[in-house]
C-alpha cells in the first residue's frame with residue numbers, strides 16, 4: 001500500500017511554475033530518495049508534501065486520504081515528520097525544548113519517542129540543556145531529525161540531511177535513518193545530492209530534472225550508481 | 235535634607251519604573267512575539283482603566299477590579315484579533331494603519347459612551363513618611379506589580395506548552411507550523427495575553443490618573459520607547475529598559491520638573507539606541523540564527 005502519493009502535481013511560487021506534472025509514490029515501510037541538481041525543485045516538492053505550499057493542480061495523498069487542502073500543522077499532527085533543508089532548529093531553545101515542539105507531530109494519541117531519539121543520537125542526550133543555535137551543523141541535523149521523529153510519525157521527510165555536515169557524521173546519519181526505518185518502521189522520503197547517502201539508505205530513487213520526475217532507479221543494482229552519479233554531478 | 239532628596243528620587247524612580255514597565259509590557263509581547271505594531275495599545279490601557287474604574291464604582295474592591303479590567307481588555311483584544319488583526323500579519327504598514335484607526339474609534343467611542351470623564355479611583359494605601367519625606371505607598375505597589383507581571387510572563391513562556399510553542403513560532407514560524415504547531419492559535423492567544431497585560435496596566439494605573447478617554451495617549455510614547463530600548467528579549471529587556479530609563483527620568487523630574495524628565499528620558503533612549511542598536515537585551519542574546 002502506498003503511504004504517500006503525489007498525483008500530477010503542478011506547483012510554483014506566484015506565476016513561475018517549478019514542478020510540472022509530478023507524480024511520486026512511497027510505499028509503506030519503504031525508504032525512498034529523490035535526487036537532482038541544484039534548483040530543480042526538490043525542496044519545492046518537499047514543501048508540497050508537508051503542506052507549506054499548495055499545488056496549483058494535482059493532489060497529495062497520505063495514509064489513504066486526500067490531504068491536499070490540509071495545512072502543514074494538520075498534516076504534521078496526522079503523522080508526517082518534516083526535516084527542512086538547512087535544518088532550521090529553533091536556535092534560542094534548548095535541545096530538549098526543540099524535541100518537545102516535535103512531540104506535536106503525530107497528534108496526542110501516540111506514544112512519544114524521547115528515549116529512542118536519545119538512544120539513536122547520544123550527542124543530543126549529552127546536550128539536552130544546550131541552546132540549539134550553539135551546536136555544530138551535524139548536531140543540529142541530528143536534532144532536526146530527532147525533533148521530527150520524537151512524535152512517532154508514519155512518514156519522515158528529510159530535505160538534504162547531509163548538506164553542510166562533515167563526512168563521518170553523514171555516514172552516521174545515514175545509518176541512523178536505516179535503523180529508524182527498520183526498528184521503528186517509519187517510512188522515509190529523503191532528498192539528497194550525496195551519492196553515498198542515497199546508495200546506502202534508500203531502496204528506490206526518483207530522479208528529478210527541471211521540475212519533472214525523469215527516472216526511477218533502484219540503488220541496489222550496481223549499474224545504477226553511475227546513473228545516479230550522472231544525475232547529481234554536473 | 236540630602237536624605238529626603240534621595241528618598242524623593244527613589245520614590246519617583248519606583249513610580250517611573252512601574253509606569254514604564256506596566257505601560258510597555260503588553261506592547262512588548264505583541265510586538266516582540268508577533269511583529270505587530272499596535273498603535274491602539276494606549277487605548278487598550280484606557281479600556282483597562284475604565285473597566286477597573288467602572289467595577290470599582292459599582293462596589294467591587296480594587297484588588298478584584300484590576301483583574302476585571304485585564305479580562306475585559308483581553309476580550310476586546312481577542313475580538314479585534316479575530317476580526318481584523320489576523321488578516322494583517324506580515325503586513326506591517328497595514329496593521330499600523332488599522333490599529334491607528336482602532337485607537338481613534340476607541341477613544342471617540344469611550345467619549346460617547348462614558349462622557350468626557352469618569353469618577354476617579356482614589357489612591358489606596360495612603361502615604362509612607364519619614365521626616366520631610368512622604369510618598370504614596372501605592373508607588374511601591376506599582377513597581378512590585380510590574381515585576382510580578384514580568385515574573386508571571388517568564389513562567390508562562392518558559393514552562394507551559396503554549397509558551398514553548400509561542401517561542402518556537404517567534405523564532406521560525408514556518409518550521410513550527412510544519413511540526414504541528416497551530417500558529418494561528420498561538421498568535422490569537424499571544425494577542426489575548428498582550429491585551430490582558432495592557433488592561434491590567436490600565437487598572438493598576440487607574441488610581442494615579444484622571445479617567446478620561448484620552449488617557450492612553452499619555453502612555454503610548456513611553457511604552458514604545460521602553461520597548462525599543464528593551465530590544466529582542468521581552469522580559470529581561472523590559473526590566474532593564476524600565477530601570478535605565480527611570481534612573482534618568484526620576485532625578486531630572488525631581489530637579490527640573492516632569493516635562494524635563496520626559497525630555498531626559500527620550501534623550502537617554504536615543505543615546506542607548508545609538509550605543510546598542512539592538513536594544514539593551516540584544517547585547518545579552520546568544521545562539522543567533
Ligand SMILES: Nc1ncnc2c1ncn2[C@@H]1O[C@H](COP(=O)(O)OP(=O)(O)OP(=O)(O)O)[C@@H](O)[C@H]1O
Nearest residue numbers: 013018036037038039040041042043044045085193
Ligand atoms: N520562495 C520562493 N519564491 C520564488 N522562487 C523560489 C522560492 N523558493 C525557491 N524558488 C525557486 O524555485 C526553484 C526550485 O527551488 P528548490 O528550492 O525547490 O530547488 P532544490 O532542488 O531544492 O535546490 P537545492 O538543491 O539547491 O536545494 C529555484 O529556481 C528557486 O529559485
Ligand SMILES: [Mg+2]
Nearest residue numbers: 042043044085
Ligand atoms: Mg533544496
